[in-house]
């Protein structure tokens with residue numbers, strides 16, 4: 001199988017997942033591994049990943065997804081929020097809009113990814129101004145939960161995902 005792994009990562013979380021996927025596919029022919037490029041590399045299976053930017057993949061990744069026709073596609077993402085399958089499902093619904101119906105979708109994988117410390121500082125400032133804001137308190141709790149991700153469990157989960165959704169297809 002010729003496989004291209006194309007991903008977008010700013011702070012490294014999605015890169016960790018991408019590298020784990022690559023390691024899990026050692027016996028396959030990885031024709032491309034890296035950031036989106038102008039031309040789409042030729043492959044049979046595209047494994048496409050992105051961090052979540054205001055509920056969506058990056059524009060570069062959306063462009064890549066739109067270019068792929070009549071191939072197999074698997075998608076992976078990291079997100080600061082959630083940690084719930086329901087949230088990840090909603091995120092993937094938005095990714096799916098950009099995938100042509102001629103493709104076969106093998107599956108998707110998400111895990112949480114830590115966010116930059118400035119995000120917490122901003123929440124804390126807002127909380128000083130509105131000390132009773134329970135949504136802000138939840139956001140800070142979520143920020144702290146995300147700090148350890150991707151963790152060992154996420155790494156194991158993505159390895160299993162590769163085995164079941166990609167290697168068995």
Ligand SMILES: Cc1cc2nc3c(=O)[nH]c(=O)nc-3n(C[C@H](O)[C@H](O)[C@H](O)COP(=O)(O)O)c2cc1C
Pocket residue numbers: 008009010011012013014015050051052053054055056078079080081082112113114115116
């Ligand atoms: C500008 C910005 C917007 C973000 N928007 C979202 C979002 O809408 N939903 C979410 O769950 N996480 C959001 N995040 C969190 C990142 O998607 C998350 O930390 C991700 O793991 C970063 O991946 P990377 O390390 O590969 O860049 C946002 C982060 C930034 C910096």
